[in-house]
Amino acid sequence: MGGLDLRELECFLVLGEELHFGRTAQRLYVSQGRVSQLVRALERRIGGRLFERTSRRVRPTPLGERLLAELRPGYDAVHAAVDSARAAARGVEGTLRLGFLAGTGHGELVDAIRTFQRRHTGSEVVLTEVPLADPFGDLRRGEIDAAVVMLPVAEPDLVVGPSFSRQPQTLAVSARHPLARRASVTAEDLAACPMLDIGGSAPGYWREISAPATTPGGRAIPRGPAVRTMQEALTTIAADRGGMLFCAPTARSQNRPDVVFVPVTGLPDSVLGLVWHRERETARLRAFGRALAEGA
Structure with missing residues (x-):
């Protein structure tokens, strides 16, 4: 590679996808400072700036856009060659047990399953719904090979693979709730609606995705019953015992006259991700992750 550092290239490509130093660091399992260090090192090798950075956004420079476009096919080809060798050595054929949260089995996920099974005709994806209250239990018990869940996931024994389906959030409320008559609500309006708690063993930071305890402005949000x-x-x-946040595709998949999904402004988009146990990665799982990443 003529003195190039593959870690620098990988960091550059991931930052080109995420356009966010924090999410890039999460995907690469490094600190944000390390992401900045790797990008600066590559910029020194190239001899020009690859990203414009401000306190509010990150975007490629024209030079960065050109390098992204030219580098991605070669980088993917390297990974494809390695995956092909692993498949030959360990075998991709067989059953992939995939867990998913209710409402996430649509769009890119369905397309990835079709792509994976078309490429690997001896493989099959078996789907299992995982409960909101215990999103990682089946993974840890070895009952499934991977799961599609809401991000972020910050579990030391789990690997976060490709992310996809970045979508606006909606507030689900009873059709009788005053907010149900609104065309949209702000994040601060959530203080007027108790949020249903996700019970069970789901970690606190993960429950906050669907049921935040405070608004972005610091106002307390009442807590409703656990589900x-x-x-x-x-x-x-x-x-009418409380509300909950759902991504827009999940809202569209539900058809209940007694529940209304109201768009929420002022919150980060919801994101889905593929996760698996750190000690159980296989060629089959990597092949499926690549199919998912390609369609994301």
Whole structure:
């Protein structure tokens, strides 16, 4: 590679996808400072700036856009060659047990399953729904090979693979709730609606995705009853006992006259990701992750 550092190239490509130093660091399992260090090192090798950085956004320079376009095919070809060798040595054929949260089995995920099974005709994806209250339990018990869950995931024994389906958030409330008559609500309006808690063993930071304790401005959000599954949540919401945040595709997949999904402004988009146990990575799993990343 003529003195090039593959880690620098990988960091450059991931930052080119995420356009965010924090998310890039999370995907690469390094600090944000290390991401900045790797990008600066590559810029010194190239002899020009590859990204414009401000306090509000990151975007490629014209030079960075050109390098991204020219580098990605070669980088993907290297990974494809390695995956092909691993498949030959370890075998991709067989069953991939894939868990998913209710409402996430659509769009890019379905396309990735079709692509994976078309490429690897001896493989099959078996789907299993994982509960809101215990999103990582099946992975840790070895009952599934990977799971599609909401991000972020910050579990030391789990690997976060490709992310996809970045979508606006919506507030699910009873059709009788005052906010149901609004065309949209702001994040600060959430203080007027108790948020259903996700019970069970889901970590606190992960429960905050669907049921934040405070608004971005620091106002306390009342806590509603605890639920363990999607259907429990929707039924409790329909009974006007609280609300919950859902991504837009999940909202579109639900068809209940007693529950209204209201768009929310002022919150980060929801993101889905593929996660698996650090000690159980296989060629089959990597092949599926690549199919998912290509369609994201």
